[in-house]
Amino acid sequence: MKTEIYEKEKENRWLRRKWPIVGIIITVFIATALTSGRGASEISLFFRNPDSCHCQVSQKYTGIVEDCCCDYETVNSINGEVLYPLLQELVTTPFFRYFKVKLWCDCPFWPNDGMCRLRDCSVCECPENEFPEPFKKPGILSAHLMCQEEKPEASVDRTVDNRAFRGWIVTDNPWTNDDETDNDEMTYVNLQLNPERYTGYTGPSARKIWDAVYSENCPKYSAGEICQEKKVLYKLISGLHSSISIHIAADYLLDEVTNQWGQNPKLMHDRILRYPDRVQNLYFTYLFVLRAVMKAANYLEQAEYNTGNNEEDLKSQSLIRQLVHNPKLQSSCPLPFDEAKLWQGQSGPELKQNIQKQFKNISALMDCVGCEKCRLWGKLQILGLGTALKILFSVDNNNHQGLPLQLQRNEVIALLNLLNRLSESIKVVHESGDMFVNSVDRQIVDAASHETSKWQNLWKSIASLRLGKSLI
Numbered sequence: 001m002k003t004e005i006y007e008k009e010k011e012n013r014w015l016r017r018k019w020p021i022v023g024i025i026i027t028v029f030i031a032t033a034l035t036s037g038r039g040a041s042e043i044s045l046f047f048r049n050p051d052s053c054h055c056q057v058s059q060k061y062t063g064i065v066e067d068c069c070c071d072y073e074t075v076n077s078i079n080g081e082v083l084y085p086l087l088q089e090l091v092t093t094p095f096f097r098y099f100k101v102k103l104w105c106d107c108p109f110w111p112n113d114g115m116c117r118l119r120d121c122s123v124c125e126c127p128e129n130e131f132p133e134p135f136k137k138p139g140i141l142s143a144h145l146m147c148q149e150e151k152p153e154a155s156v157d158r159t160v161d162n163r164a165f166r167g168w169i170v171t172d173n174p175w176t177n178d179d180e181t182d183n184d185e186m187t188y189v190n191l192q193l194n195p196e197r198y199t200g201y202t203g204p205s206a207r208k209i210w211d212a213v214y215s216e217n218c219p220k221y222s223a224g225e226i227c228q229e230k231k232v233l234y235k236l237i238s239g240l241h242s243s244i245s246i247h248i249a250a251d252y253l254l255d256e257v258t259n260q261w262g263q264n265p266k267l268m269h270d271r272i273l274r275y276p277d278r279v280q281n282l283y284f285t286y287l288f289v290l291r292a293v294m295k296a297a298n299y300l301e302q303a304e305y306n307t308g309n310n311e312e313d314l315k316s317q318s319l320i321r322q323l324v325h326n327p328k329l330q331s332s333c334p335l336p337f338d339e340a341k342l343w344q345g346q347s348g349p350e351l352k353q354n355i356q357k358q359f360k361n362i363s364a365l366m367d368c369v370g371c372e373k374c375r376l377w378g379k380l381q382i383l384g385l386g387t388a389l390k391i392l393f394s395v396d397n398n399n400h401q402g403l404p405l406q407l408q409r410n411e412v413i414a415l416l417n418l419l420n421r422l423s424e425s426i427k428v429v430h431e432s433g434d435m436f437v438n439s440v441d442r443q444i445v446d447a448a449s450h451e452t453s454k455w456q457n458l459w460k461s462i463a464s465l466r467l468g469k470s471l472i
């Protein structure tokens with residue numbers, strides 16, 4: 001009997017002495033369990049992928065944005081001080097808030113598999129009396145023009161065909177799939193009433209679009225690729241994708257029951273911030289589009305901003321002037337992207353043709369997006385990118401090709417609204433990126449220490465149980 005008590009006491013003493021080691025073993029065990037995917041998903045993501053581990057390290061982007069002519073610090077400062085405030089105001093003016101779009105979903109690649117869950121997926125179209133008179137052609141509201149929800153107010157703009165807008169011509173964009181000159185089935189949407197945010201569009205339907213975009217139309221270039229032309233399309237699309245994800249995370253439906261909207265730091269971290277290349281591509285896309293706007297400065301300055309609301313139209317024009325001729329922008333980042341460097345080699349024209357074809361395909365894929373609001377913003381932003389590509393690559397500085405720049409009103413609306421979206425995303429990443437990363441890190445640490453203390457308590461109870469028993 002004595003020997004038995006002695007043995008038990010020995011065992012407990014061993015347990016007490018080795019407790020710190022046991023603690024470490026438990027911690028390692030928990031970490032292993034979590035990294036093998038059995039723990040909370042956020043923790044597993046954090047530990048599992050060493051490339052994505054930015055634990056407590058603040059993500060600072062410095063130096064020149066790759067393939068551009070401006071550095072991160074300058075982008076952040078001109079965006080925060082100049083572009084963001086001007087663009088925020090500009091997109092609320094009547095001229096820039098009505099976008100003409102074909103919302104019908106007739107996917108040329110596969111049957112429509114609309115997977116939208118939320119009411120927020122659908123677009124609130126403009127009633128006929130809302131959008132500006134000069135945008136309309138009298139008598140176009142015939143009964144056969146039905147909108148998405150079979151309402152008669154899905155009016156079509158044909159006014160631009162006839163009106164002598166200075167600078168507003170009807171022309172097709174060679175980079176996009178939709179025929180911009182065909183007004184059938186087009187409808188007007190007030191963008192201010194349809195913010196780009198979380199819609200619940202997710203799963204295989206959304207994944208199929210992005211997969212088709214990346215795998216078939218702009219595959220990721222291999223590391224070490226030096227041909228800038230081969231990288232441009234991927235970087236533009238990836239930058240746009242980052243911006244879309246940032247808007248989803250920044251305006252997320254946190255609680256469906258109480259309809260509570262707010263930021264989702266985990267989504268922001270998991271989809272964007274933990275991938276530095278996605279953030280870098282966002283900056284690239286921003287500078288690319290900014291360069292297009294600056295290159296078209298004279299055109300934009302002289303164009304007619306006419307919605308019939310004189311005061312607001314003067315405001316649009318004044319804001320455009322302040323933007324394209326801004327002294328701070330001109331001095332700190334005069335050439336955000338140098339398009340003249342591209343298409344120089346022998347294979348230049350062929351490369352350009354290929355990229356144009358791929359971009360057109362991506363644009364056609366927007367008709368496959370199974371959520372109306374996502375389709376609206378997808379189409380707008382792709383038209384905006386197509387307009388930037390048209391400005392930078394379809395016309396050269398000296399009009400050597402004999403093609404003076406001609407833009408359609410809808411292209412300008414898309415271009416400036418796209419720049420505004422990118423500007424918002426840059427602001428979020430720059431001003432709140434660290435806060436999101438820290439908040440996710442905190443959640444991870446809290447979850448891990450909660451798990452650890454749970455195991456420690458369990459272990460302590462087992463140990464005291466054994467100790468108690470042995471003393472009986």
Ligand SMILES: Cc1cc2nc3c(=O)[nH]c(=O)nc-3n(C[C@H](O)[C@H](O)[C@H](O)COP(=O)(O)OP(=O)(O)OC[C@H]3O[C@@H](n4cnc5c(N)ncnc54)[C@H](O)[C@@H]3O)c2cc1C
Binds near residue numbers: 239241242278369375
């Ligand atoms: C055109 C379009 C517009 C959309 N608009 C909205 C919207 O307004 N609101 C909404 O809630 N949902 C929208 N969606 C859906 C949304 O983009 C996501 O597809 C959805 O939230 C599911 O996300 P996910 O985590 O599966 O990753 P996804 O964002 O679908 O990404 C799919 C894959 O692409 C790769 N990837 C992700 N980001 C990048 C990047 N920046 N660069 C390179 N590769 C990347 C990754 O491998 C990832 O697994 C839209 C989808 C499309 C196609």
